[in-house]
Amino acid sequence: MSHLFWYPGHELILDDIVRAENCHLYDSRGRRYVDLESGVWCTSIGHAHPRILRLLAEQPAKIGHTGFCYTAGLVEDAALAFLSLLGLDGGKVVFLCSGSEAVEYGVRLAQSVCNRPLLLTMKDSYFGAYGSASRKDENEWFCFDWAKCADCPASRKCAQSCPRWATIPFDRIGGFLFEPGSSSGLVRFPPAKLIASIVSTLQERGGLVLVNEVTTGVGRTGLWFGFQHYGIAPDIVAIGKGIGNGYPVSVTAVAPGVVGRLRGQPVKYAQSHQNDPLGAAVALEVLRVLREEGLIERGREVGAALTAGLEAIRARTGGIREIRGRGLMIAVEMVDDAETTLTIRTHRELVRRGFILGRRPGVPVLRCDPSLTIGRADIESFLEALEDVLAGPADPEDSCY
Numbered sequence: 001m002s003h004l005f006w007y008p009g010h011e012l013i014l015d016d017i018v019r020a021e022n023c024h025l026y027d028s029r030g031r032r033y034v035d036l037e038s039g040v041w042c043t044s045i046g047h048a049h050p051r052i053l054r055l056l057a058e059q060p061a062k063i064g065h066t067g068f069c070y071t072a073g074l075v076e077d078a079a080l081a082f083l084s085l086l087g088l089d090g091g092k093v094v095f096l097c098s099g100s101e102a103v104e105y106g107v108r109l110a111q112s113v114c115n116r117p118l119l120l121t122m123k124d125s126y127f128g129a130y131g132s133a134s135r136k137d138e139n140e141w142f143c144f145d146w147a148k149c150a151d152c153p154a155s156r157k158c159a160q161s162c163p164r165w166a167t168i169p170f171d172r173i174g175g176f177l178f179e180p181g182s183s184s185g186l187v188r189f190p191p192a193k194l195i196a197s198i199v200s201t202l203q204e205r206g207g208l209v210l211v212n213e214v215t216t217g218v219g220r221t222g223l224w225f226g227f228q229h230y231g232i233a234p235d236i237v238a239i240g241k242g243i244g245n246g247y248p249v250s251v252t253a254v255a256p257g258v259v260g261r262l263r264g265q266p267v268k269y270a271q272s273h274q275n276d277p278l279g280a281a282v283a284l285e286v287l288r289v290l291r292e293e294g295l296i297e298r299g300r301e302v303g304a305a306l307t308a309g310l311e312a313i314r315a316r317t318g319g320i321r322e323i324r325g326r327g328l329m330i331a332v333e334m335v336d337d338a339e340t341t342l343t344i345r346t347h348r349e350l351v352r353r354g355f356i357l358g359r360r361p362g363v364p365v366l367r368c369d370p371s372l373t374i375g376r377a378d379i380e381s382f383l384e385a386l387e388d389v390l391a392g393p394a395d396p397e398d399s400c401y
């Protein structure tokens with residue numbers, strides 16, 4: 001792989017995967033691996049889902065890509081389906097190519113509608129590889145550190161009497177970009193009271209609430225969308241990753257009230273694959289599969305079983321500090337040293353035994369975010385392997401795969 005630029009934040013451990021089906025990857029020697037990370041949290045309905053394969057064979061033979069002055073009716077059908085799912089009927093949608101792009105589109109739209117200079121967000125949120133939200137420039141963003149709010153004993157709505165709340169310059173803030181859960185991969189959930197307080201304070205002043213559902217959307221957290229755990233009504237929703245099941249498509253959906261505030265002004269954002277019929281068709285088909293196969297409920301149930309199994313291993317072995325998660329978005333935080341030796345060893349040994357989890361260098365966390373279609377037998381064999389690895393002696397020679 002010496003002729004590829006590779007993202008430096010992760011370790012490349014397998015380089016000859018030749019085939020994938022649901023949660024199983026196969027290398028050229030026929031070895032099978034269980035993908036508990038669903039790629040980069042993208043294959044929501046499993047690798048090579050038959051309905052997506054069929055669509056990818058048939059749709060390009062009809063119309064896959066269009067131009068700025070012609071389109072296909074199915075793109076409007078897909079837009080209506082997303083607006084209805086989100087309760088944003090009468091609003092508008094744009095289909096784009098990546099999560100970063102969907103967030104950026106929402107941010108630019110919010111900035112053009114809001115007449116205040118700043119957007120508010122949480123300090124530990126991640127929004128993408130490029131664009132304003134990835135830079136979080138202090139002239140455009142107020143980043144709130146909610147860590148100390150996690151154990152706040154106050155039962156009422158956040159108020160000016162709280163010194164942390166008082167630091168938020170609401171007079172200068174036109175919108176709130178909320179990522180309901182991934183927290184830069186660590187799976188931390190900002191408290192519901194804080195989020196409800198921010199949302200109501202801003203919406204009372206005409207501010208906008210944008211939700212980044214790139215990671216938490218389409219069933220990942222046990223509900224269709226992560227914001228539904230907070231009982232809030234967003235104005236703009238960005239969806240990515242799982243909505244394409246591995247195909248690069250993303251969605252930005254905008255409430256009718258926000259569309260009205262544009263007063264007919266266009267959002268000046270042009271790229272070649274915006275509203276492509278192929279991407280829109282894939283997103284619509286994934287949405288239909290999730291609904292027709294009951295995968296949101298299934299993901300919630302399998303997630304509960306996986307979490308219970310991990311909790312039992314935590315109680316029986318000394319290696320796990322905490323399990324955090326909702327649905328099938330789960331972080332296993334290890335009891336580890338500064339070099340994250342145990343996390344690395346556990347990750348490598350699990351790969352050797354045929355199980356792929358997420359791991360980011362320098363962080364004592366393993367991520368489990370399998371497809372909502374993962375088999376229960378795969379969950380059980382993974383839990384068995386994990387317990388065996390954590391219960392076994394540390395072997396300094398185990399660094400090969």
Ligand SMILES: Cc1ncc(COP(=O)(O)O)c(C=O)c1O
Nearest residue numbers: 098099100126127128182214215
């Ligand atoms: C929470 C969150 N938002 C946005 C993005 C950006 O999505 P993409 O990598 O598809 O551009 C990511 C990617 O990991 C993410 O985790």
